[in-house]
Amino acid sequence: MRITAIASELVVYIPAIMMYTKWMGRYYNNALSIDQTIIAAAILFQPSLIIIDHGHFQYNSVMLGFTLMSVVYLLHDYYAMASIFFVLSIGFKQMALYYSPVIFFYLLSVSVWPLSTNFNILRLITIGVATISTFIFLFAPFIYAGGIEQIYQILFRVFPFGRGLFEDKVANFWCATNIVIKYRELFTTDQLKKLSLLLTLIGMAPSCIAIFFKPKKNLLAWCLIATSMSFYLFSFQVHEKSILLPLMPITLLLNEVNADVISMVCWISNMALFSMWPLIKRDGLWLQYAVLAVMSNWLMGNLSWIRKFVSLVGIKIVSPRDFATTVLPHNIFWTSVIITTYIAAGALHYIDLFIAPPANLPDLWVIGNVVLSFGCFLLFFLWVNYKIFAMTTTTTPKVKKN
DSSP states (O other), rough: OOOHHHHHHHIIIIIHHHHHHHHHHTTTTTOOOHHHHHHHHHHHOOOHHHHIIIIIOOOOHHHHHHHHHHHHHHHHOOHHHHHHHHHHHHHHHHHGGGGGHHHHHHHHHHHSSSHHHHHHHHHHHHHHHOOOOOOOHHHHHHHHOOOOOOHHHHHHHHSSGOOOSSOOOOSSHHHHHHHSSSSHHHHHHHHHHHHHHHHHHHHEEEEHHHHHOOOOHHHGGHHHHHHHHHHHHHSSSSOOGGGHHHHHHHHHHHGGGOOOHOOOHHHHHHHHHHHHHHHHHTTTOOOHHHHHHHHHHHTTTTTEEEEEEEHHTEEEESSTTTTTSSOOSSSSSHHHHHHHHHHHHHHHHHHHHHHHTTTTTTTTHHHHHHHOOOOOOOOHHHHHHHHHHHHHHSSSOOOOOO
């Protein structure tokens, strides 16, 4: 069965990554073919997705691949195909709904906005027919086998409100703040559903508004990050693995070929992997966790500081390189945040591995992981929204016609 996870990744996810980086290199960042390949390799070597799909054993790459294929077709202005692939993504795994607001508002914008000059009723009908037809194709076997009642059962499984606000400790708003505010004691389940929906809508509103009024292709990845991160941080019943949803568009930002953006991607990718440590530890994947963390950072050049360090202390294991620099932003605030959170994460790992928690607080180290990871995700979420605002208020970069 594990071979099928590898095969599905080869068939769906990897081609989607290659197609996306090829489009970005050809029409946006003017990257050479070799650079496109390097960027694609860096995106594919996402340690969190690798360890979940091939260690914890799931098929998230299929869902992510279908979504990315949808984005690729949006870049090529093939809107019906984009709709079909996104419906396939939702049909494969309902967590793709994290991306649905951006896809919906982008398709709506290119069809009706502005109403005076760009209203395209044929395009809107084509998108609607493609979407509805694909849903019918997916649901038809269930209806045939079990009747219309199967639709209600599917919807019940898609929205697991019966499980409560959260089960395991996850690095989102509810788990992190539940330390001081006992939500499940103060509110009913219905009230918590409405409250989580409200916060999620507030969190995603800026990116949805931006992509509707400014449907720029270079905004797609940024807005997908903002909406999926809003779902992760504020929605009802989130799992540790749900961070894979924001991580996919986050790694797509490597196509920006901007040192500061790459440093932020490296940081949040590391913290995302760290946030899943309690799950990975339960699965006994600590060795794979350590190897993937080191190798992915080495690939991104995030370990270049080692050469400078060993040269300073006089160790001759490796030859120093004067131009080697740590992958950190130029902004002193973000550099301080990244270094501080890395130190805190390392300290928490040491404590978790060698010091037992107090008997009356058995989850203390897990709570530390949740709070630290949530703080990083919240800061990154605010940074992404700031970047979206900046990009929508500046002149649109010239993108070559495909």
